[in-house]
Each structure stands twice: as C-alpha cells, then as structure tokens.
Amino acid sequence: MQFIILFAILVSTYLMVIAKRTPALIRSFRYQSFCLFLATLMIAFHDHELDLYVVAGLLFILKVVFIPQLLYRTIKRIKASQELGLFINPQLSLLWALGFTYLSWAFATSLVGRGDEARIIMLAGAFFVVLAGLFLMIFRMTALAQIIGLLVMENGIFLLASMVSGGMPFFVEIAIFFDVFVSVIIMGFFVYRINKFFTHIDVNKLSRLKG
Amino acid sequence: MPIFFILGVPLLLVIACLVIKSERFLGILNCVGYLVVLLMSAWLLKQIAFSGVTQTFLRFICLDILSAFFIFVIAVVVFAAALYSVGYLKKDLAQGVISEKKARTYYLLFNLFCTSMFFVPAVNNLGILWVAIEMTTLVSAFLVGFYNKKESVEAAWKYIIICSVGIIFALLGTILFSYAFSISGLSKSLNWSDMVPVAHILDKNILKIAFIFILVGYGTKAGLAPMHTWLPDAHSQAVAPISALLSGVLLKTALYAILRFGIIVIKGVGFSYFAHLMILFGVVSLVISTGFILVQKDLKRLLAYSSIEHIGIISIGFGLGTPLACAGALLHVFNHAVTKSLMFFGAGNIVSVYRKHNMHAIRGVLKVLPFTGLIMLLGLFALTGFPPCSIFISEMMIIVAAFTKGAYLIGAILLLFLAIIFGAFINHFEKMLFGNIPKGMLKSGEPLSGKLAFLFLSLLICLTGVLLLFIKGDWVWTVRKLFLS
Numbered sequence: 237m238q239f240i241i242l243f244a245i246l247v248s249t250y251l252m253v254i255a256k257r258t259p260a261l262i263r264s265f266r267y268q269s270f271c272l273f274l275a276t277l278m279i280a281f282h283d284h285e286l287d288l289y290v291v292a293g294l295l296f297i298l299k300v301v302f303i304p305q306l307l308y309r310t311i312k313r314i315k316a317s318q319e320l321g322l323f324i325n326p327q328l329s330l331l332w333a334l335g336f337t338y339l340s341w342a343f344a345t346s347l348v349g350r351g352d353e354a355r356i357i358m359l360a361g362a363f364f365v366v367l368a369g370l371f372l373m374i375f376r377m378t379a380l381a382q383i384i385g386l387l388v389m390e391n392g393i394f395l396l397a398s399m400v401s402g403g404m405p406f407f408v409e410i411a412i413f414f415d416v417f418v419s420v421i422i423m424g425f426f427v428y429r430i431n432k433f434f435t436h437i438d439v440n441k442l443s444r445l446k447g
Numbered sequence: 448m449p450i451f452f453i454l455g456v457p458l459l460l461v462i463a464c465l466v467i468k469s470e471r472f473l474g475i476l477n478c479v480g481y482l483v484v485l486l487m488s489a490w491l492l493k494q495i496a497f498s499g500v501t502q503t504f505l506r507f508i509c510l511d512i513l514s515a516f517f518i519f520v521i522a523v524v525v526f527a528a529a530l531y532s533v534g535y536l537k538k539d540l541a542q543g544v545i546s547e548k549k550a551r552t553y554y555l556l557f558n559l560f561c562t563s564m565f566f567v568p569a570v571n572n573l574g575i576l577w578v579a580i581e582m583t584t585l586v587s588a589f590l591v592g593f594y595n596k597k598e599s600v601e602a603a604w605k606y607i608i609i610c611s612v613g614i615i616f617a618l619l620g621t622i623l624f625s626y627a628f629s630i631s632g633l634s635k636s637l638n639w640s641d642m643v644p645v646a647h648i649l650d651k652n653i654l655k656i657a658f659i660f661i662l663v664g665y666g667t668k669a670g671l672a673p674m675h676t677w678l679p680d681a682h683s684q685a686v687a688p689i690s691a692l693l694s695g696v697l698l699k700t701a702l703y704a705i706l707r708f709g710i711i712v713i714k715g716v717g718f719s720y721f722a723h724l725m726i727l728f729g730v731v732s733l734v735i736s737t738g739f740i741l742v743q744k745d746l747k748r749l750l751a752y753s754s755i756e757h758i759g760i761i762s763i764g765f766g767l768g769t770p771l772a773c774a775g776a777l778l779h780v781f782n783h784a785v786t787k788s789l790m791f792f793g794a795g796n797i798v799s800v801y802r803k804h805n806m807h808a809i810r811g812v813l814k815v816l817p818f819t820g821l822i823m824l825l826g827l828f829a830l831t832g833f834p835p836c837s838i839f840i841s842e843m844m845i846i847v848a849a850f851t852k853g854a855y856l857i858g859a860i861l862l863l864f865l866a867i868i869f870g871a872f873i874n875h876f877e878k879m880l881f882g883n884i885p886k887g888m889l890k891s892g893e894p895l896s897g898k899l900a901f902l903f904l905s906l907l908i909c910l911t912g913v914l915l916l917f918i919k920g921d922w923v924w925t926v927r928k929l930f931l932s
Contacts, residue, residue: 346652347652347653347656366615366619370612373608373612379604382608386608386611386612386615389612389615390615390618393615393618393619393622396619396622397622397625400622400626404574404622404625404637405572405574405635405636405637407575408572408574408575408578408637411574411575411578412574412577412578412618414578415578415581415582415585418582418585419581419585419607419611422585422588422589422607423607423608426588426592426600426603426604426607429592429595429600430600430601430604433596433597433600434597439604439608442601442604442605444597444598444601445598445601445602445605445679445680445683445684
C-alpha cells in the first residue's frame with residue numbers, strides 16, 4: 237500500500253515536470269499533496285497516533301484545499317499569461333526527471349547501504365521530489381512556478397520526514413506548517429507587487445540589479 | 448531570568464505598535480525597550496560566562512555561552528538600529544518619502560524581525576531554530592521591499608526565493624540529523640542538548656551528508672559565496688537601519704545555526720571534516736567578494752560585498768579551529784556587527800542627502816555632512832582592519848592562529864586579500880569623503896538620535912580594540928571548551 241502511494245506521488249511529480257501551463261501545474265500539485273495526505277493518514281492509522289491525525293488534517297486543509305485555491309485565484313486576478321515559459325521543453329524535462337530518479341536512487345543506496353530495500357525506495361522517492369521541485373524553480377520562468385517549485389520541495393521533505401524518520405516532533409511539524417502558510421501568503425503578495433510594477437511575472441526579466 | 452525579558456520585550460513592542468498611533472512615541476518607546484534588552488543580555492552573558500553553567504527552561508530554551516554571546520551581539524546592533532531609526536524615519540517623513548501609517552508599519556515589522564532574531568540563539572530544538580530563521584527571512588522581505596520601487600520589489604523577491612530554497616536544504620539537513628539520531632535506536636528528538644552527548648554513536652556517513660546540506664542551506668542565509676547572490680541586492684535596497692541589521696546580525700544568526708550543527712559534527716565525525724568545509728567556503732567568499740569590491744560603483748553594494756568578505760574571514764577562523772582562531776572568529780562576529788552597522792548608518796545618511804547610490808556622484812561628504820563624514824572615516828579604517836580598532840585585533844588573532852598552526856597558505860591568502868580590500872576601500876572612500884561638493888549641494892543637519900547611535904557604536908569599536916590588548920588569555924580557553932571538549 238505504501239508503495240502504491242509512493243508511485244502515485246512519483247506520477248504526479250512527473251506530471252508537474254511536463255506541465256506547460258500554470259493551472260496544470262497547480263492541479264498536479266494538488267494530486268501530490270493529496271497522496272501525501274493519504275500516506276500520513278495511513279501511518280497515523282497504523283501507529284494509532286492522535287498527533288499524526290492532526291498533522292494529516294492540517295496537511296489536507298492547507299496543501300490540498302487552501303494553497304491551490306489561493307494560487308488559482310492569483311492567476312485569475314493578475315491576468316498575466318498562463319504559460320509557464322519553459323527553458324527546457326517537456327520531453328527534455330521528462331528525460332531530466334528520469335535522470336533525477338536514478339540519481340536519487342543512487343544517493344539513497346549510498347546513504348543506507350544495500351539490503352534495506354524498502355527504506356531505500358522511500359528515501360529515493362523523497363529525494364526525487366525535492367530535486368524535481370528544485371528543477372521547477374530553476375527552469376521555469378514565472379514567479380508562480382517558483383512558488384510551486386518551493387512547495388514541491390517542501391512536500392518532498394515532508395515525505396522524507398514522515399516515511400524515513402517517523403515524522404518530526406509534533407510541535408515542530410505544526411510550526412513548519414504555520415511557516416509554509418505564511419510564506420505562501422507573503423510570496424503571493426510579492427507576485428501581485430511584481431505584476432503591478434513590471435506588468436508581467438517573468439522573473440527571468442527581473443534584471444535591474446547587477447554587479 | 449533575563450532571557451524572559453530578552454524574548455518578551457520585543458513581543459510587547461510588537462503589541463505596542465498595534466495599539467499606539469503616534470509614530471514619534473513609538474520610536475522612543477523602541478529605544479527604551481531595546482535598551483532594557485541590551486542591559487539584560489549583558490547581564491545574561493556575564494551570568495553564563497562566569498558561572499559556566501547552561502541554563503535550560505522546560506527543554507525549550509537552552510542557553511550556553513555561545514547563545515548568550517550571540518544574543519548580546521544582536522542586542523547591541525538592534526539597540527543602535529532602534530536609535531538610528533527615529534531620526535531616519537523623521538527625515539523620510541519630512542521629505543514625504545513615506546506616510547505616517549507606513550512609518551508605523553515599519554516599527555511593527557522591525558519589532559517582529561527582532562523578535563524572530565532573538566529566538567534563533569535561544570531555542571534548543573533544531574526544528575524550531577529552522578522556523579525562527581525562516582521567519583526572519585519572511586519578515587525582513589517586507590523591509591527590503593519597503594520603498595515599493597521596481598528595484599526594491601525585485602530585490603525582495605530574489606531575497607525571499609533564494610533564501611527560502613537555501614533554507615529548505617537546511618531543513619533537509621536537519622531531518623537527516625534526526626534520521627541519524629533515530630536509526631541509532633534512540634527515541635525521536637530534535638533537541639540539541641539531547642543530540643550532543645550521543646554524537647559519537649551516530650552514523651558518520653549520514654552526519655557528513657547532512658552537514659553539507661546544513662552548510663549549503665544556512666550558508667545561503669549567512670552569505671557564504673557562491674550562494675551569496677541575494678545579499679548585495681537585499682542590502683542595497685533595504686531601509687538603512689534594516690541594512691545594518693541584515694548585515695550585522697541576520698547573517699550571524701545563520702552562522703550560529705551552522706555552528707550548532709558543526710559542534711555535533713565535530714563530536715561525531717571529527718574536526719578535520721568540519722574544518723575543511725568551513726575553510727573552503729571561507730576562502731571562496733573572500734576571493735569572490737574581493738573581485739566585486741574592486742570594481743564596485745554602488746556605495747551600499749560595496750558594503751554588502753564587504754559583509755561577504757567578513758563572513759568568509761569568520762568561517763576561516765572557525766575552520767582553523769585552534770582556541771585562538773575560534774576566539775578571534777567569535778570576536779570578529781561582534782566587531783563586524785558593530786562596525787558594519789556604523790557604516791550602513793553612515794551610508795544611509797549619505798544616500799538620503801545625495802539621493803544617489805553611485806559613488807562617482809557622491810563627493811565631499813566631509814563638507815556636506817561633517818559628523819557623518821568623520822564617523823565614516825573612522826569606520827572605514829576600522830572596517831579595513833587598522834590598529835587599534837577592534838577588527839584589527841580579531842583579524843590579527845585569526846592570522847596569527849593560522850601561522851602558528853602551520854596553515855601558511857591560508858595565512859598568506861588572508862593577508863593578501865585583506866591588503867587588496869584595504870586598497871580598494873581607501874580608493875573608493877577617499878574621493879567620496881574628500882573632494883569638492885557637487886553644485887547646488889548645501890551643508891545639511893543631522894538628527895540627534897542618529898548621532899547618538901554613531902557615538903555608541905564608535906565607542907564600542909575603539910574600546911573593544913583597546914581593552915582587548917590588556918585582557919588575559921583565560922577566555923580563549925573558555926572558547927576552547929565550547930568547541931572541543
């Protein structure tokens with residue numbers, strides 16, 4: 237069951253890497269967060285821990301409902317082009333993503349050592365999601381794509397924490413959720429500002445400060 | 448119990464900003480509040496340094512001499528910035544650059560920023576440490592983009608994005624640390640005080656990889672090259688007192704986080720791994736910043752690159768690792784914080800009179816702003832390491848430590864680049880401070896609160912430099928105990 241969810245997370249991440257327009261990216265992000273929610277719920281059910289149920293609930297409210305909604309609203313309100321502006325086309329991006337998958341597997345093997353296959357696969361999956369997020373941040377040009385890339389990286393780290401080290405202490409988890417919540421709101425605010433001053437959200441063209 | 452004042456007073460000031468409407472009164476209240484914090488932190492440092500015990504409260508707060516020292520550094524710079532803000536905002540209000548409502552927002556953000564910075568050295572839990580550092584980024588992003596111009600919004604965006612990515616890596620590193628902790632069969636915890644005693648039984652391989660993530664992550668925030676790209680933009684666009692806070696203490700809080708993890712790694716993996724990485728990043732920062740300092744045209748960016756240089760020197764100091772070098776590096780943290788804030792305050796005064804950042808257009812500061820000009824001249828020599836200013840002492844300690852340890856190459860690199868930077872600074876400032884006044888520029892007055900801030904900082908610069916010459920070597924061993932016991 238764990239592996240099915242992990243597989244679904246991987247698929248949603250690949251979908252994000254090949255997405256060409258912002259709404260598609262947000263939709264895949266929602267799928268990914270939903271899978272993460274299922275995974276946490278499963279662990280909570282398995283360990284009978286009340287804390288984890290709360291964490292799962294917060295995850296659902298924040299990352300499946302609230303943040304995607306906020307991002308959709310931002311797209312509508314700023315009326316900028318919905319194209320993501322790809323530095324690398326979808327086919328090539330997919331190749332990169334496959335490369336990342338192998339890389340994170342190799343990294344996980346070196347970290348854990350052969351033998352503990354289940355743990356290696358979990359670690360590799362989590363590292364891959366982090367790398368994919370980084371890829372989105374670097375090779376997509378709009379400010380919104382950068383926010384989503386950051387959230388994807390954060391999802392990867394959440395996956396790592398919950399599947400590998402049995403989750404972080406409860407109040408740390410809550411603090412990090414609060415932090416993500418605040419940072420998305422603040423970044424959204426700055427997207428509005430950028431759109432207001434530059435009439436676009438193409439961060440590649442933000443080049444007034446140099447040297 | 449001074450720690451409750453240190454954490455509580457900024458929080459109370461945040462609430463005061465929501466209630467009180469008069470901007471002028473808020474400014475004065477801020478100064479008084481941070482004076483209390485400064486006195487309390489000095490008391491705390493004295494308490495801990497003399498008794499040598501670690502104070503803990505409910506396992507949430509853990510104070511040893513390292514945290515007490517960083518709290519003291521933060522308190523000094525924050526107090527100076529609060530003093531300087533009063534006059535600076537008054538001038539901005541008079542010139543109509545900002546509205547009264549905006550000035551109140553400024554104080555609110557300022558206090559939030561300081562609150563989150565004071566939490567960083569105080570907390571025990573490494574996860575909460577991460578949250579506190581991320582909070583400093585989020586709050587200060589508004590202060591970087593405060594003037595609402597194209598440039599400042601761009602700088603704020605780059606700042607928030609680059610630092611957030613960096614700090615995500617730091618979170619990854621933190622989780623790997625807790626992974627190492629959990630597979631060694633201990634109960635799950637992220638408390639620093641739980642990790643240190645068992646550091647030697649943690650998995651060495653995982654600790655090494657985790658520390659690289661930590662160093663890259665928090666190193667981004669600390670301004671270590673090559674992850675420094677946000678720093679000159681943010682420092683040059685922020686409000687002047689905030690530039691001083693960013694450069695003087697925000698970078699240091701990230702460095703503090705690196706040191707906290709570094710201590711675990713030193714105990715778990717051995718010293719040389721930590722040392723090699725710190726020296727590598729330190730030298731790269733020193734070299735890269737020198738290049739940019741040589742060709743710089745923008746005053747505030749020049750100071751920002753100089754911060755990268757000093758962070759490089761500090762990490763080389765910690766990397767060398769002899770007691771003398773570590774003591775020198777810690778002192779350098781304090782000296783750089785004080786001197787750089789002084790320089791940023793001065794730059795703020797200059798920019799608000801000349802309305803330009805470009806150093807070629809700024810001439811004759813000594814005639815237009817006599818007091819600021821004089822203080823800047825002192826700050827210039829202090830910053831570039833002239834005796835008997837405090838930075839000279841701490842740089843000397845690090846260089847002497849390098850040579851006595853046998854790291855001749857590192858000592859030579861330090862001397863060479865410090866000399867180049869000295870030349871570049873003198874060259875840039877000589878034309879700016881002396882030279883003829885541009886046409887139509889009149890001698891202008893300076894607010895009292897700004898002058899007080901300048902006097903406070905320059906006194907610290909000169910006094911520390913002179914006092915250190917007479918102090919016995921015992922405290923060097925205190926530092927040794929901190930890192931190597």
